[in-house]
Amino acid sequence: MAVQRKKRKRRELFALGNEAVAEGALLAGCSFYAGYPITPSTEIMEVMANRLPLIEDGVFIQMEDEIASMGATIGASLAGRKAMTATSGPGFALMQEHIGYACMVEAPLVVVNVMRGGPSTGLPTSPAQADVQMARWGTHGDHPIIVLSASDVQECLEMTVTAFNFAEKYRTPVILLLDEVTAHTREKITVPDPDEVEILSRVTPTVPPEWFKPYADTARGVPAMAPIGSGYRTHVTGLTHDVMGYPTQRPDEVKDAMLRLFRKIDQYYGDIQMSDEYMLDDAEVAVVAYGSVARSAHLAVEQARERGAKAGLLTLKTLFPFPRPAVEKLTHRCHTVVVPEMNMGQMSREVKRVNNGRTKVRTINRVDGQIITPSEILKAIL
Amino acid sequence: MADVTQLIHDYLRHNKKFPHVFCAGCGHGIVLGSLIRSVHALGLPKDDVVLVAGIGCSGRMAVYVDFNTVHTTHGRALTFATGIKMANPRLKVICVMGDGDAMSIGGNHLIHAARRNIGVTALILNNQIYGMTGGQCSSATPQGDISMTTPFGSLEKAFDIVDMCKAAGASYVARGTSFHAIQLDRLISSAIMHPGFSVVEVFSPCPTQYGRKNKFRNAVDMYKWLKSNTVKVETLKDPTQKPDDGRIPIGVFRDVEEPGLEERYFELQRKLMGQNR
Numbered sequence A: 001m002a003v004q005r006k007k008r009k010r011r012e013l014f015a016l017g018n019e020a021v022a023e024g025a026l027l028a029g030c031s032f033y034a035g036y037p038i039t040p041s042t043e044i045m046e047v048m049a050n051r052l053p054l055i056e057d058g059v060f061i062q063m064e065d066e067i068a069s070m071g072a073t074i075g076a077s078l079a080g081r082k083a084m085t086a087t088s089g090p091g092f093a094l095m096q097e098h099i100g101y102a103c104m105v106e107a108p109l110v111v112v113n114v115m116r117g118g119p120s121t122g123l124p125t126s127p128a129q130a131d132v133q134m135a136r137w138g139t140h141g142d143h144p145i146i147v148l149s150a151s152d153v154q155e156c157l158e159m160t161v162t163a164f165n166f167a168e169k170y171r172t173p174v175i176l177l178l179d180e181v182t183a184h185t186r187e188k189i190t191v192p193d194p195d196e197v198e199i200l201s202r203v204t205p206t207v208p209p210e211w212f213k214p215y216a217d218t219a220r221g222v223p224a225m226a227p228i229g230s231g232y233r234t235h236v237t238g239l240t241h242d243v244m245g246y247p248t249q250r251p252d253e254v255k256d257a258m259l260r261l262f263r264k265i266d267q268y269y270g271d272i273q274m275s276d277e278y279m280l281d282d283a284e285v286a287v288v289a290y291g292s293v294a295r296s297a298h299l300a301v302e303q304a305r306e307r308g309a310k311a312g313l314l315t316l317k318t319l320f321p322f323p324r325p326a327v328e329k330l331t332h333r334c335h336t337v338v339v340p341e342m343n344m345g346q347m348s349r350e351v352k353r354v355n356n357g358r359t360k361v362r363t364i365n366r367v368d369g370q371i372i373t374p375s376e377i378l379k380a381i382l
Numbered sequence B: 001m002a003d004v005t006q007l008i009h010d011y012l013r014h015n016k017k018f019p020h021v022f023c024a025g026c027g028h029g030i031v032l033g034s035l036i037r038s039v040h041a042l043g044l045p046k047d048d049v050v051l052v053a054g055i056g057c058s059g060r061m062a063v064y065v066d067f068n069t070v071h072t073t074h075g076r077a078l079t080f081a082t083g084i085k086m087a088n089p090r091l092k093v094i095c096v097m098g099d100g101d102a103m104s105i106g107g108n109h110l111i112h113a114a115r116r117n118i119g120v121t122a123l124i125l126n127n128q129i130y131g132m133t134g135g136q137c138s139s140a141t142p143q144g145d146i147s148m149t150t151p152f153g154s155l156e157k158a159f160d161i162v163d164m165c166k167a168a169g170a171s172y173v174a175r176g177t178s179f180h181a182i183q184l185d186r187l188i189s190s191a192i193m194h195p196g197f198s199v200v201e202v203f204s205p206c207p208t209q210y211g212r213k214n215k216f217r218n219a220v221d222m223y224k225w226l227k228s229n230t231v232k233v234e235t236l237k238d239p240t241q242k243p244d245d246g247r248i249p250i251g252v253f254r255d256v257e258e259p260g261l262e263e264r265y266f267e268l269q270r271k272l273m274g275q276n277r
Helices: A017-027 A042-054 A066-078 A089-105 A132-137 A153-170 A251-266 A293-306 A324-333 A348-355 A374-381 B003-010 B028-042 B058-064 B077-087 B099-105 B107-116 B161-168 B181-193 B207-214 B219-228 B261-276
Strands: A011-016 A032-035 A059-062 A083-088 A109-117 A123-127 A146-149 A173-179 A186-191 A235-237 A275-278 A285-289 A311-316 A318-320 A336-341 A360-365 B049-053 B068-071 B092-098 B120-126 B172-177 B198-203 B230-232 B248-255
Touching: A011 A017, A017 A042, A017 A083, A017 A109, A017 A153, A017 A173, A017 A186, A032 A042, A032 A066, A032 B077, A042 A059, A042 B261, A059 B077, A066 A083, A066 A089, A066 A109, A066 B077, A066 B107, A083 A089, A089 A109, A089 A132, A089 A173, A109 A153, A132 A146, A132 A173, A132 A318, A146 A153, A153 A173, A153 A186, A235 B058, A285 A293, A285 A324, A285 A374, A293 A311, A293 A336, A293 A374, A311 A324, A324 A336, A324 A348, A336 A348, A336 A374, A348 A360, A360 A374, B003 B028, B028 B058, B028 B120, B028 B181, B049 B058, B049 B077, B058 B068, B058 B092, B077 B092, B077 B107, B077 B120, B077 B261, B092 B099, B099 B107, B099 B120, B099 B161, B107 B120, B107 B161, B120 B181, B161 B172, B161 B198, B161 B248, B172 B181, B181 B198, B181 B248, B207 B219, B219 B230
Parallel strands: A032 A059, A032 A083, A083 A109, A109 A173, A146 A173, A235 B068, A285 A311, A285 A336, A336 A360, B049 B068, B049 B092, B092 B120, B120 B198, B172 B198, B230 B248
Antiparallel strands: A011 A186, A109 A123, A146 A318, A275 A311, B172 B248
């Protein structure tokens, strides 16, 4: 008897990077979007405005600014939704205080920042990768955070799903950094059948409300989360809090709370730090790139190989926590590491830190609103 | 224990380390009492009430009561409340803010919450000063008054919260005081039950940071001032005009039935989904 296979419902789209992000979010179970229009991220919001009202309980709301967008997103997350917002540089700057709040109260959510040229209003329609360190350190106070990136349109979809999964699994805001080129490139993508994608959701408490400790330490370091209105009447505060969620200044409680915040990310580095290797096995020159620059680098590596140079490429998909092991390996093996990026060297300083003077780190930096071409990278390789 | 005290106790969190942060003579405890009495009188289950607070003395209110409570960032409480209400419209979302919170840093969110008529109740505890940071002038400090940052008298006009919320389109706007506790219970109850955005401004004295610097000898003087310097709006000949004698009108200034944003949104969604099927 023939095995009855369920027919997979894949869809093929000719989509922008931004549209792929929205597709990925919906695939991951996002049911809440609050945002404010800003170039070059607006298409994400527009797709959500069209789609969410057609999904059961899907909520789309346009807020008065990016501060409010983040506030509403956190509120929805606390009420049990998978929530997201998307923005670009200036809006991302406005969101920083609330990103810190989300870290502190451990609200799972996704923030997409489509990077454009800055500082200030800068180059609204031109690409840049200048918000990398802001994504890591933008909010005040010491905090762990996950920052991801994508280099093509299919990856925009996949990394958005990953971003939601990480957010839910680790109860943390996750930032997805795209650049204007990736966001506005139109390519053919495959939207997978929801059944073929692993979707994670936050752990909810199983104990009765009177036993529930909303910020209790667990082996995973990630406490269960009770949505507002589920009968667990918890207190959520941006003040440093004890395991019950109540404000505390006791050094022992403060220390435990802070260390757990870091540990819940630290102990899963292996899961979180993602990168792709291309032709690195015998490489003598390695390019470390992310975002649309990784695609230029891919071609540059191919061209270098054609000319007999042993070149390879490491594409960073996770930017923070910085994929130290993957980069460290290269600094031991290669005589040169090339770091091309559309900023004055925000990621190359991380590479240099890991390199610790071991090998040569060559940087290629562009801040003129233009993409880095394969030939520029090729020149640095040869 | 008096019945009222017993009632309040039933709504407090007993696993929280008291004492609270409010000074002697502060009006905020009276407002919290009034809020608890209102919720109790309306028979709302604690599980369905969400108290969202901003930052400042009023912000600390949230931690003491046994509701779903969220202590947010300075000025942004309404944005969180909007997210919560849209995510789960079944919940009764009450937002507690101070005057600096709601009108200075969070003024933009207040006018937009009023404009979109989101089904949230905003309690604005107006003590005319930044209390927690030590008595700096706020956008509700009366012109000429002394504060730590206006040592020679404030040059700026104070915001009229009621006027502004009315102008921005809030469908329920009221003003009460910590002195008129019985009226306040009534105002808060009707605000909570009101569909759409409701605002109750409450004059709540701050003897420590405001009274001391502005010729009030003690807290009792401030409550006496509230008694003699307010007038019920319904007793005014023309309720749209402010009294010539400078007294502050209190009561309900607007009460119109308009469906809240969440009602309109989910109605649209039902319509759209009906069409799609």
